[in-house]
Amino acid sequence: MAMLPASSGTSxxxxxxxxxxxxxxxxxxPAPAWALSLELKPSVHAELRYDDNIFRASETPSAGAAxxxxxxxxxxxxxxxxTLRHSLQSLELRGEFDQVDYxxxxxxxxxRYRLAAEARLAYGSDWRADLKAERQRRLENxxxxxxTQPGFVRLDNASAELRYALTPRWSxxxxxxxxxxxxxxxxxxxxxLTETGVEAGGQYRRDGYSSLGLYLRQVEGEFPNRVVxxxxxxxxxxxxxxxxxxxxxxxxxxxxxxxxxxxxxxxHTQADVEDFSGFTGRLAYSRRLSGRTRLKAEVYRDLFYVExxxxxxxxxxxxxxxxxxxxxxxxxxxxxxxxxxxxxxxSSGIASLGEARSDDLLRLxxxxxxxxxYRFSILPEYRYERRGSNALNSDxxxxxxxxxxxxxxxxxxx
Numbered sequence: 001m002a003m004l005p006a007s008s009g010t011s012x013x014x015x016x017x018x019x020x021x022x023x024x025x026x027x028x029x030p031a032p033a034w035a036l037s038l039e040l041k042p043s044v045h046a047e048l049r050y051d052d053n054i055f056r057a058s059e060t061p062s063a064g065a066a067x068x069x070x071x072x073x074x075x076x077x078x079x080x081x082x083t084l085r086h087s088l089q090s091l092e093l094r095g096e097f098d099q100v101d102y103x104x105x106x107x108x109x110x111x112r113y114r115l116a117a118e119a120r121l122a123y124g125s126d127w128r129a130d131l132k133a134e135r136q137r138r139l140e141n142x143x144x145x146x147x148t149q150p151g152f153v154r155l156d157n158a159s160a161e162l163r164y165a166l167t168p169r170w171s172x173x174x175x176x177x178x179x180x181x182x183x184x185x186x187x188x189x190x191x192x193l194t195e196t197g198v199e200a201g202g203q204y205r206r207d208g209y210s211s212l213g214l215y216l217r218q219v220e221g222e223f224p225n226r227v228v229x230x231x232x233x234x235x236x237x238x239x240x241x242x243x244x245x246x247x248x249x250x251x252x253x254x255x256x257x258x259x260x261x262x263x264x265x266x267x268h269t270q271a272d273v274e275d276f277s278g279f280t281g282r283l284a285y286s287r288r289l290s291g292r293t294r295l296k297a298e299v300y301r302d303l304f305y306v307e308x309x310x311x312x313x314x315x316x317x318x319x320x321x322x323x324x325x326x327x328x329x330x331x332x333x334x335x336x337x338x339x340x341x342x343x344x345x346x347s348s349g350i351a352s353l354g355e356a357r358s359d360d361l362l363r364l365x366x367x368x369x370x371x372x373x374y375r376f377s378i379l380p381e382y383r384y385e386r387r388g389s390n391a392l393n394s395d396x397x398x399x400x401x402x403x404x405x406x407x408x409x410x411x412x413x414x
Contacts, residue, residue, distance in 0.1 A: 039083040042409050046076040049402030054105060056143045058393045065146045065393045072103045088122035108150050112138045128163040140188060144307035146393055151185035169206065175199040189225040191307045196220045209250040217242045235273045235312040240266045254288045266303065273312060274345060276303065292326040311344035311357060330371045338363040360388040379404040
């Protein structure tokens with residue numbers, strides 16, 4: 001047997017009782033703050049639906065316009081959500097993929113997807129940053145088209161917001177965002193839009209129940225594929241500025257009030273395009289009648305771009321009401337009603353009397369979420385939409401009945 005030289009000074013050591021207790025404490029102690037937690041939630045679903053007006057055709061179409069056609073369709077797909085957390089930081093990745101097949105109108109069969117990422121970062125207790133990005137591909141909406149040719153649109157959204165707590169009550173924030181839409185059909189690329197926005201402001205939070213903030217927002221918009229002719233009144237680009245006051249108030253644990261009031265100016269480089277100046281905003285109130293029932297009412301006025309050859313944008317004045325009721329642990333019911341008055345601006349007049357286009361839109365939806373067992377949901381739904389319009393072939397009625405079967409699975413690792 002090999003012997004260590006006496007000069008090495010090495011001797012056998014026996015662990016003491018106190019050393020054993022220290023070792024045991026280290027083994028059972030919680031993971032350090034830098035530990036990474038991971039959560040994966042995949043899902044699959046299958047949906048059957050009947051749409052009685054898939055082309056959003058008028059009840060009385062003119063010659064050459066699309067006629068009202070109904071069809072049944074099946075939709076099935078899979079998705080997943082991956083969440084990673086490290087101390088105060090988090091990253092969430094989401095993906096959804098669907099195959100949509102029509103029983104009769106097979107030319108409309110398509111694949112659609114949605115990919116999204118969201119990161120929340122923090123530095124100490126004062127700095128917060130939110131980064132978001134999303135891309136989706138879907139079938140182009142027939143509500144603003146008179147033909148039946150299938151087309152697809154790709155939508156990209158991205159934003160970055162930075163917040164700094166000046167004091168426990170005062171905070172400042174800055175935000176940048178970008179929106180882009182791109183259509184596959186050549187006839188629809190005239191409405192491709194790119195919007196780039198910046199926003200900065202501050203907020204005062206009196207307590208956990210009330211807040212007030214003032215923000216300045218500017219948006220640069222461009223229709224990159226649009227060719228305009230002098231005198232036709234169509235916009236190629238625009239600049240929109242808004243001074244926005246945002247307020248939140250929770251008078252009790254049962255109700256919430258959120259308000260956004262802004263003064264908006266929309267300006268164009270073309271002299272023959274109509275500008276806009278006026279108030280925009282949104283007021284929302286929600287009330288929990290009980291632990292099972294919640295009601296919400298919202299009124300708003302905003303500007304939005306529209307796919308209309310004779311108009312540059314639409315001014316919406318809307319009112320929405322919704323109700324959620326949880327009957328039991330396994331069953332929840334929901335209903336929503338919305339009414340929107342849309343006035344088309346920058347229009348040279350497209351009705352028979354030369355007046356600008358105006359639409360009156362009514363939406364109704366009824367739905368349920370029934371979970372017969374853990375992670376499996378049955379989601380029946382009914383939707384009704386009616387649009388009245390003074391523009392030719394722009395009025396329609398549409399009813400959709402469907403049922404969705406969904407299974408979600410979740411797993412987590414630390």
